[in-house]
Amino acid sequence: MTLDDQVRPMISADAGTPDPVVAVNSLTKRYGELAAVNDLNFSLHSGTVTGFLGPNGAGKTTTLRLLLGLAEPTAGQALVFGRRYRELDDPARRVGAVLESSDFHPGRSGRDHLRALALAAEIPTSRVEDVLALVEIEGVADRRVKTYSLGMRQRLGLAAALLGDPELLVLDEPANGLDPAGVHWLRRFLRGFAQQGRTVLVSSHMLAEAAQTVDQVVIIDRGRRVASGLLDELTERGKTLEDVFLGLTGGAS
Amino acid sequence: MRALLRAELLKQRSTRTGLGLFAAMLGLVLLAVLLHSFGLPAEDLGGTNLQLMVLGRGEFIGVLFAALLGAMSITAEIRHGTIRSTLLVTPRRGRIVAAKVSVSILIGTGFGLVAGAVATAAGAAALRARGIDVQLDRGDYVLLVVGSAAAAGLWAAIGMGVGALVRNQVPTLIGICAWLLFVEGLLAGDVAGGFGDVGRLLPGAAAAAISGQDPGTLLAPAVGLLLLASYAAVTALAGALATSRRDVG
Numbered sequence: 001m002t003l004d005d006q007v008r009p010m011i012s013a014d015a016g017t018p019d020p021v022v023a024v025n026s027l028t029k030r031y032g033e034l035a036a037v038n039d040l041n042f043s044l045h046s047g048t049v050t051g052f053l054g055p056n057g058a059g060k061t062t063t064l065r066l067l068l069g070l071a072e073p074t075a076g077q078a079l080v081f082g083r084r085y086r087e088l089d090d091p092a093r094r095v096g097a098v099l100e101s102s103d104f105h106p107g108r109s110g111r112d113h114l115r116a117l118a119l120a121a122e123i124p125t126s127r128v129e130d131v132l133a134l135v136e137i138e139g140v141a142d143r144r145v146k147t148y149s150l151g152m153r154q155r156l157g158l159a160a161a162l163l164g165d166p167e168l169l170v171l172d173e174p175a176n177g178l179d180p181a182g183v184h185w186l187r188r189f190l191r192g193f194a195q196q197g198r199t200v201l202v203s204s205h206m207l208a209e210a211a212q213t214v215d216q217v218v219i220i221d222r223g224r225r226v227a228s229g230l231l232d233e234l235t236e237r238g239k240t241l242e243d244v245f246l247g248l249t250g251g252a253s
Numbered sequence: 254m255r256a257l258l259r260a261e262l263l264k265q266r267s268t269r270t271g272l273g274l275f276a277a278m279l280g281l282v283l284l285a286v287l288l289h290s291f292g293l294p295a296e297d298l299g300g301t302n303l304q305l306m307v308l309g310r311g312e313f314i315g316v317l318f319a320a321l322l323g324a325m326s327i328t329a330e331i332r333h334g335t336i337r338s339t340l341l342v343t344p345r346r347g348r349i350v351a352a353k354v355s356v357s358i359l360i361g362t363g364f365g366l367v368a369g370a371v372a373t374a375a376g377a378a379a380l381r382a383r384g385i386d387v388q389l390d391r392g393d394y395v396l397l398v399v400g401s402a403a404a405a406g407l408w409a410a411i412g413m414g415v416g417a418l419v420r421n422q423v424p425t426l427i428g429i430c431a432w433l434l435f436v437e438g439l440l441a442g443d444v445a446g447g448f449g450d451v452g453r454l455l456p457g458a459a460a461a462a463i464s465g466q467d468p469g470t471l472l473a474p475a476v477g478l479l480l481l482a483s484y485a486a487v488t489a490l491a492g493a494l495a496t497s498r499r500d501v502g
Contacts, residue, residue: 065500065501065502068341069340069341069344070337070340070341070500070501071500071501071502072500085344086344086345088344091341091342091344092341092342095341097341099337100334100337102333102334103333103334103335103337103338104333104334104335105264105268105329105330105333105335106333107268107269107270108264108267108268109267112263112267113267113335115263115267116260116263116264116267117260117338117339117342119256119257119259119260119263120256120257120260120339120342120343121256121342121343122256160338
């Protein structure tokens, strides 16, 4: 019996439970011969913080882009709230996402970046001030993004994701470039977010950090899921998440 | 759709790109018109066609900068990655393209209007300063200014469509410059010339026709307008289709 089989019921949708917030069903994305994502399955329920882990090139980012409608799957499907992302009526109010820490026009101020998104999503401009305060970058909001540190950009990206007060937050490597205080702040923020009954999916290859933040994990390697389950169960018997991860992804020496 | 238009307008206003393009356009318009007005032999400048060409530099340069602005409205988003947040908020991509085309046409028309008016005013003043009789009538002036605005508005839509198709910013901008500054001239003069007057059906020539230039060779302004509008519609539609179907990296 593999680890995966043991823990799968803890994370999959069981009959009788509400619809999963995220449902990835037989998801496959091929680029020519290469299957970046290969028959991937997992689902997430509300109120959880899930770490989406895997080595570089495992297919984490591709999976998130498929989930968010930026790319189309070759086969299978990725659903949020039971629908394809592109079919959500008001996506910004349901899903917030940060995919890259550098997705800003360098010559535009942080505040204008948020205002343009708020206008497009028909979110009141007053909300821009709220999220700027929430991520604590009001002081630099009128400066052009090119003057921001990486940590400020991470926070601005998070502010954009939070504009619509979403129920699901999808973050790709959010801790990259954050200083220890920033990482601590992010961890507390994500825990608080999930305690409100909302859902977080956060990809990472920083295992020590992930182990402190998430309550369950999906580990993928070469496009396939190699393990998933509650963090506590995966790391029982004195193993660290790193031990489990390296054992599963062939990184152990 | 109103919300998307306001968002696109804010994106245009909130960087210095538009202002920089506008300033460069104005400088080039003045440079081109004054060089021609003062540089060409006075006896040549007496003819209507050459006067139209000199005052029509506004249309030519306005079209170029409007096309660059339209292209950058999408290639800059792709280059800086903001296309991802844009599409997350508005996953129905056809609506994004429609909003970008509309705003490009609006600003491009403004570019063309200013370029046409400045070139016409500066050119006429310069010719008079040299004591050359300006042969143009009111209809010519109206065409030079309004035609320049219409041509630039439509070329901004073409630029946006090309940007959506090519996506990579530098090749897009170089391609637009190369087409308008060199390729079309070569095609019309040397290649298509061999097939009669096919050259006047090219999009740059149609734009010149709208502002009333070279009436013996080019299409009538109204026909040029229809033709250029068709080019704009086809290019924008192709850009919308490509944007809807392709993955965003």
